[in-house]
Structures are given as structure tokens and as C-alpha cells.
Amino acid sequence: MPHINPDWPVYLVTAGVFISLPFMLLLNPGSVGLQAYGDDHPVAHTVENGSPDARYAIAESTAQGWRVEHFTVPYDQESMAVLAGQRGRPEWAHALRTGRMPT
Numbered sequence: 001m002p003h004i005n006p007d008w009p010v011y012l013v014t015a016g017v018f019i020s021l022p023f024m025l026l027l028n029p030g031s032v033g034l035q036a037y038g039d040d041h042p043v044a045h046t047v048e049n050g051s052p053d054a055r056y057a058i059a060e061s062t063a064q065g066w067r068v069e070h071f072t073v074p075y076d077q078e079s080m081a082v083l084a085g086q087r088g089r090p091e092w093a094h095a096l097r098t099g100r101m102p103t
Contacts, residue, residue: 035077036095051099052077 036048049055053072060067077096084092094102 034092034095035099036101037092038101046101048095048101049099052097053099 035052036046038044038046051072053074055070055072057068057070060069081093081096084090084096091102094100
């Protein structure tokens with residue numbers, strides 16, 4: 001795991017969601033809130049992580065090039081799936097439980 005100096009400035013960009021540190025970039029390769037979804041814009045598409053776990057990656061610039069580490073973090077997705085179902089979003093409940101859209 002790369003060392004993160006607490007004195008480095010941190011920049012959070014909400015469009016694309018990433019945190020930039022000098023010589024390091026914290027990426028969001030997945031989702032904490034919804035692991036699968038479908039949308040019609042800009043064209044019809046479906047995104048699926050294939051797992052209910054939260055995901056993140058750290059990309060570090062080194063003298064040899066970029067080094068990327070991917071991580072998954074389990075969390076209590078069932079409570080969020082129950083809430084989604086209670087709020088009339090059964091497709092979100094399924095996505096939260098499985099990381100896939102219902103077929």
C-alpha cells in the first residue's frame with residue numbers, strides 16, 4: 001500500500017469522483033451506493049460490478065510508470081437493499097444484493 005502523506009493537499013472532484021494527491025490518484029472504479037444500474041443517456045447502457053461490495057483503486061505514478069491497486073470492501077448492503085425495496089425500487093434492491101441488474 002503506498003504511503004499517503006497527511007500534509008499533501010487533497011482535491012475532490014465530484015464529476016467523475018476522484019481524489020488527487022501529489023504523485024497519487026484515488027480513483028472510483030465502482031460504486032459504494034449502487035453497484036449496477038441502467039440508463040438511457042447518452043445512449044442506452046447497463047453498468048454492472050458483478051459484486052455487492054464497494055470498490056476503489058489507487059493509481060500511483062512511479063519511475064517505471066503507473067501502478068494501480070484495486071480493492072473491494074464488504075459492507076452491509078442488505079440494509080440498503082431492504083430500503084430500496086421499501087421505496088419502490090426493486091431493481092436497485094437486486095443490484096445492491098448482487099452487483100447485477102435484474103434480467
